[in-house]
Amino acid sequence: MNLFAFDDAACGRLAREGTPLFAYSLAAAEAQFRALREALPPRVRLAYAVKANPHPRLLQLFGELGASFDCASAGELARVAELAPGRILYAGPGKRTAELDLALSLGVRVQAEGWEDLERLERLAPGPVAVNLRVHPAGGIQEGSPIIGGTGPSAFGVDEEDLPLLLKRAGSLRKVAIRGLHVFAASNERDASRLLATHRHVLGMARLLQEALGTELEQVDLGGGLGIPYAAGEAPLDVGALGRGLGELLAACPWFTGELVLEPGRFLAGPCGVYLTRVTRVKESRGVRFVILEGGVNHLLRPLLTGQAFPTRAVASGGAKRPATLAGPLCTSLDRLGEVELPEVAPGTLLAMGMAGAYGFTEAMTPFLSHPAPRERWEA
Numbered sequence: 001m002n003l004f005a006f007d008d009a010a011c012g013r014l015a016r017e018g019t020p021l022f023a024y025s026l027a028a029a030e031a032q033f034r035a036l037r038e039a040l041p042p043r044v045r046l047a048y049a050v051k052a053n054p055h056p057r058l059l060q061l062f063g064e065l066g067a068s069f070d071c072a073s074a075g076e077l078a079r080v081a082e083l084a085p086g087r088i089l090y091a092g093p094g095k096r097t098a099e100l101d102l103a104l105s106l107g108v109r110v111q112a113e114g115w116e117d118l119e120r121l122e123r124l125a126p127g128p129v130a131v132n133l134r135v136h137p138a139g140g141i142q143e144g145s146p147i148i149g150g151t152g153p154s155a156f157g158v159d160e161e162d163l164p165l166l167l168k169r170a171g172s173l174r175k176v177a178i179r180g181l182h183v184f185a186a187s188n189e190r191d192a193s194r195l196l197a198t199h200r201h202v203l204g205m206a207r208l209l210q211e212a213l214g215t216e217l218e219q220v221d222l223g224g225g226l227g228i229p230y231a232a233g234e235a236p237l238d239v240g241a242l243g244r245g246l247g248e249l250l251a252a253c254p255w256f257t258g259e260l261v262l263e264p265g266r267f268l269a270g271p272c273g274v275y276l277t278r279v280t281r282v283k284e285s286r287g288v289r290f291v292i293l294e295g296g297v298n299h300l301l302r303p304l305l306t307g308q309a310f311p312t313r314a315v316a317s318g319g320a321k322r323p324a325t326l327a328g329p330l331c332t333s334l335d336r337l338g339e340v341e342l343p344e345v346a347p348g349t350l351l352a353m354g355m356a357g358a359y360g361f362t363e364a365m366t367p368f369l370s371h372p373a374p375r376e377r378w379e380a
C-alpha cells in the first residue's frame with residue numbers, strides 16, 4: 001500500500017505555499033471509502049467516526065458517498081446534522097444533558113453508556129426513543145491497543161457483568177427502549193481474522209441481550225478499530241476477507257434480522273493525509289541524530305501515545321539512510337515524533353509524513369507553547 005497520498009513533486013508544490021501543512025487528497029479518501037463499502041455486505045452500515053478528522057470537506061465527501069456518521073460531542077453532531085439526517089450515531093462516556101437534548105432534537109441514535117444516559121433520556125425525550133446499549137466486554141475479546149478496547153477496567157459502556165442489573169432497572173423505562181448493542185473492542189487492528197473473532201463474540205452477546213429483552217435488536221454496532229499500516233512492510237487490512245467474514249457471520253445468525261454497523265475513523269481518513277514540515281535544525285548529541293522540525297506534538301500526538309513514528313521521507317533527497325530521532329520545536333522533552341531512517345538532511349529539507357489524515361491535526365495539542373497552527377489544504 002502507498003503510505004503517502006502525494007508524490008515528491010506534489011509535496012514540493014504544496015510546500016511552496018508554506019509549511020507546516022496537512023495536505024489531504026479527496027481522491028484518496030474516496031478510493032478508501034469505496035474499497036471498504038464495496039467489500040461489505042449491504043446489511044453493514046458504514047458510519048465514519050468524525051473524531052478521526054472532522055474537516056468539513058471530508059465530511060461532505062463521505063456524506064455524499066452515503067456514509068452514516070459516528071459522533072462523540074455536540075460539536076461533531078452540529079458538523080454532520082445537515083449532511084446526513086437520520087444517519088447519525090452518538091456515543092461518549094460523559095454526555096452532558098444539553099448534548100443529549102440536542103441528539104434527541106436531531107433524531108440521532110444514542111449509544112447509551114450506562115444507566116445515567118438511559119435515565120436522563122427517559123426524562124428528556126418527548127416520546128418513544130430507541131437507543132443502543134454500549135457494553136464493555138468482560139472477556140473473549142482480544143486485547144486491543146492500550147488506548148481503547150481490551151477487557152480491563154474502562155470508562156466506556158456498561159461492564160458486561162453489570163448487564164443483568166441494568167436490564168432489570170431498564171424494565172421501568174416507559175419511553176426509552178434498548179433496541180441495539182454497541183461494542184468497541186479493538187484499535188488499529190489490521191488482521192481481519194482478529195477483528196472477525198471479536199465480532200463473533202459481540203454477536204454472541206447480542207443474542208443474549210435479544211433474549212433478555214424479548215425483542216429483536218435493530219442494530220449491532222461493532223465499533224471502529226479497522227487498522228492501517230504506519231510503516232513500510234506492514235500489511236494493510238484485507239477488506240475482502242473482512243467483508244466475506246461479516247457475510248458469513250450474518251448467515252450464521254438467522255435470529256438477527258437487523259443491521260450491523262462499522263464505525264471506522266482511522267481506516268477511512270488516515271491514508272488521504274500527508275503532514276509536510278521543514279527541518280529547522282539538525283543536532284548530533286552523544287551518538288543520536290536529532291532532526292528538529294517546525295511542528296512536534298503540537299501538530300501530531302500519535303507518536304508520543306503509541307511510540308510509533310509516522311512513515312517519514314525526505315522529499316527529493318536521496319542518499320544512504322541512517323537513524324534519526326524526530327523532535328519538534330517545543331521546550332519539553334515530550335516533544336518527540338519517533339525514530340525513523342533518513343538520508344542526510346539540513347535546515348530547509350522538506351519532510352513528508354504519510355497516513356496523517358486521521359488523528360493528526362484533530363488530535364494535536366495546538367495551543368501548547370503558542371506556535372502557529374499548521375495549515376490544512378485539500379486537493380482534488
Ligand SMILES: Cc1ncc(COP(=O)(O)O)c(C=O)c1O
Pocket residue numbers: 049051052070091148184186187188223224225226263264265266267
Ligand atoms: C465509539 C467510537 N467509534 C469509532 C471510533 C473510531 O475508531 P477508529 O478510528 O480506530 O476506527 C472511536 C475511536 O475512538 C470510538 O470511540
